[in-house]
Amino acid sequence: MKPAPFEYYAPTTVEEALSHLAEHGYDAKVLAGGQSLIPMMNFRLVQPSVLVDLNNIPELSYIRPDENGGLRLGAMTRHHQVEIDPLVAERAPLLHETMPKIAYSQIRSRGTFGGSVSHADPSAELVSLSVALNGRFRLRNQNGERWVPANEFFVGLFTTVLEPDELLVEAALPSMPARSGWSLMEVARRPHDFALVGAAAVVSLDENHLCQQAQMVFLSAGDVPMVAHKAVELLKGQAPTMEAIHAAAEVAASEDIDPSSDIHATAEFRRHLANVLSRRALEQAFKRAADNK
Amino acid sequence: MQTLFDLGVTVNGARYEHAVEPRTLLSDFLRHDLGLTGTHVGCEHGVCGACTVLLDGNPIRSCLIFAIQTHGHAITTVEGLGTIDNLHPIQEAFQEAHGLQCGFCTPGILTTVKSFLEQNPDPSEDEIREAISGNLCRCTGYQHIVDAVILAAEKMRT
Numbered sequence: 433m434k435p436a437p438f439e440y441y442a443p444t445t446v447e448e449a450l451s452h453l454a455e456h457g458y459d460a461k462v463l464a465g466g467q468s469l470i471p472m473m474n475f476r477l478v479q480p481s482v483l484v485d486l487n488n489i490p491e492l493s494y495i496r497p498d499e500n501g502g503l504r505l506g507a508m509t510r511h512h513q514v515e516i517d518p519l520v521a522e523r524a525p526l527l528h529e530t531m532p533k534i535a536y537s538q539i540r541s542r543g544t545f546g547g548s549v550s551h552a553d554p555s556a557e558l559v560s561l562s563v564a565l566n567g568r569f570r571l572r573n574q575n576g577e578r579w580v581p582a583n584e585f586f587v588g589l590f591t592t593v594l595e596p597d598e599l600l601v602e603a604a605l606p607s608m609p610a611r612s613g614w615s616l617m618e619v620a621r622r623p624h625d626f627a628l629v630g631a632a633a634v635v636s637l638d639e640n641h642l643c644q645q646a647q648m649v650f651l652s653a654g655d656v657p658m659v660a661h662k663a664v665e666l667l668k669g670q671a672p673t674m675e676a677i678h679a680a681a682e683v684a685a686s687e688d689i690d691p692s693s694d695i696h697a698t699a700e701f702r703r704h705l706a707n708v709l710s711r712r713a714l715e716q717a718f719k720r721a722a723d724n725k
Numbered sequence: 726m727q728t729l730f731d732l733g734v735t736v737n738g739a740r741y742e743h744a745v746e747p748r749t750l751l752s753d754f755l756r757h758d759l760g761l762t763g764t765h766v767g768c769e770h771g772v773c774g775a776c777t778v779l780l781d782g783n784p785i786r787s788c789l790i791f792a793i794q795t796h797g798h799a800i801t802t803v804e805g806l807g808t809i810d811n812l813h814p815i816q817e818a819f820q821e822a823h824g825l826q827c828g829f830c831t832p833g834i835l836t837t838v839k840s841f842l843e844q845n846p847d848p849s850e851d852e853i854r855e856a857i858s859g860n861l862c863r864c865t866g867y868q869h870i871v872d873a874v875i876l877a878a879e880k881m882r883t
Contacts, residue, residue: 433769437727440747440793470789471770474750483747487794512783536859538774538837541783542790624858 435473442485446492449484450574450599456482457596463487464508464547467539492546492601495519501607507546507600515540524605526565526614526634530557533616536624546600549585552592552656555626557616559586560657562603564632564649570602577601582657589655609645612636613720615713618651619705621696627652628697629705631684633713635672637721643667643676648713653689653706660684660710672718681711734795736761737805745792752776754792755802763803763832767861774860777833778802784840803832806839814880815839815873824873826864834860838874846882850875 443449453460461480463469464487472478486492492508495517503523505514514520515531534540534548534557548558549569562569562582569580571594585592594600608614618630630651638644646667648660663684670676684706691702729744736759743758752769755761755778767773769788776787779801807813815838818824825831834857841848841856848856853874854867862870 434750434753435748437746437748439728440730440791442793466789466791466794467771467786470750470791473748474769474788485794536774537841537856538777538784538786538859539771539789541780541785622858623855 433474433476435470436476436479438480439482440485441482442488444488444490446489446572446599446601449486449489450572450597452482452484453599454574454597456484460484460596462550462599464550465510465543466547467535467543468547468551468553486599497523498604503605505545505603505605507544507550507602509545511535511540511543511545511548512537514545523607524565525608526616526632527561527605529614530561530616533557533618533624545603549582549603550592550594550600552586552588552590554586554589554654554656554658555630555652557618557627557630557632557651560630560632560649560651561616562605563657563659564634564647565605566647567606568604569600570604571598572601573597573599579604583659586656608634609636611638611644611721611724613717613722613724615716615720617709617713617716619709629653629691629702629709631706631709631713633710633717635667635714635717635721637672637718641671641722643670643672643718646714648680648684648710650684650689650706650710653691653702655690658689660688662687663710667714672714672721674715677711677714677718680714681707684710730793730796732793732796734792734797735799737801743792747791747793749792750788751778751790751792751795751800752787755787755800758792761802761804765829765832767829772861773830773833774837775830775833777836777860779836779840782840782843784837801836801839803835806835813839815842815877818877818880819870819873822873822876823869824865825870830860830862830864834862834870838877842874842878842881847878848874 460482463485492506494506496504521528567582616632618627635646646664650658663680693699727746765775767775
């Protein structure tokens with residue numbers, strides 16, 4: 433099928449884009465990379481009457497270091513740019529490692545960081561990763577801006593705190609502390625397809641090699657990125673032994689997630705995958721933390 | 726009728742000026758407006774890869790971009806690779822190694838492989854399988870496509 437007609441605007445500055453959003457409100461949709469929106473428009477699942485295309489706004493495309501050792505990513509930075517950027521490899525190794533797993537080269541040529549997180553698909557890697565890495569998003573409207581932590585940004589299936597007149601303009605990812613480790617494990621029927629379940633783990637060790645901080649977030653395990661609150665509490669302050677990791681994985685899979693059944697997998701199978709994947713992710717993350725002095 | 730926008734785009738080295746509706750997909754613009762029917766349309770939602778073309782040298786799904794978004798850019802379609810009398814080395818390799826059967830997926834695979842071999846002139850078999858993972862072929866089982874890409878890489882290195 434073909435998209436229904438729409439009014440088209442291609443602003444060249446953020447200011448101009450915000451004025452279109454302010455004027456059209458809920459009638460407008462923002463077009464970033466288009467790799468989720470355009471398929472939905474082709475099927476007429478979505479029929480926006482106004483489309484505000486961000487692809488001609490150069491100020492939204494960048495990868496910069498920030499003063500605290502972290503990273504700033506402009507919302508229109510394309511997946512392919514993130515994938516090959518040496519600064520990302522150095523400062524956000526989990527992100528660097530994840531990028532080639534996202535869809536296919538043809539999609540990564542177009543898809544954008546801001547577009548992916550704003551779309552808020554709970555099976556998208558960047559959505560859960562932003563939470564696992566304690567990322568923050570800068571949202572702007574005509575009256576100003578606000579920063580929202582990733583773990584407060586996603587509020588439901590394909591739903592975020594973005595107001596219709598707001599635009600996500602930037603993502604900030606903090607630096608990784610010393611003795612930290614990371615991992616993303618996922619299972620998909622076909623490599624690069626949406627994962628049946630994925631687990632992202634970020635951990636750090638103290639001087640005594642005990643778990644200082646731990647964060648684990650699941651994708652495709654609920655309506656939003658599912659944070660393994662109970663599991664990580666079990667790990668903090670503990671030595672990351674196999675027993676501790678297995679116990680945490682068990683709790684994560686049985687208590688921290690809310691998977692549903694669909695044509696691809698039953699909820700029960702997703703819990704099984706979550707258990708296995710969180711074990712593997714934690715093992716790799718703690719091993720890296722031990723090696724990463 | 727929707728408002729028309731003026732689109733100026735370079736396709737296979739030739740400059741085109743066309744008035745398009747903003748909702749016209751690049752795949753439909755290439756096929757219907759320019760008559761370049763080498764670009765095939767399979768699923769129209771970004772799964773099959775048959776419509777892959779190069780935008781400023783990078784592979785994209787032409788069904789997931791509006792034609793108007795390519796204003797001022799350069800597109801390469803399968804027609805831009807070689808001609809019947811003068812095939813591109815990748816096309817020669819696909820012919821010699823039987824890298825196609827029905828041919829529906831082939832234009833998308835050829836354009837994908839062109840960009841891939843430019844970045845990675847001497848790929849391993851695993852890297853080739855990874856590179857064509859976004860292109861579905863229902864005939865070949867991929868083995869002869871992989872053989873063809875290995876042969877194409879050899880031809881392009883010499």
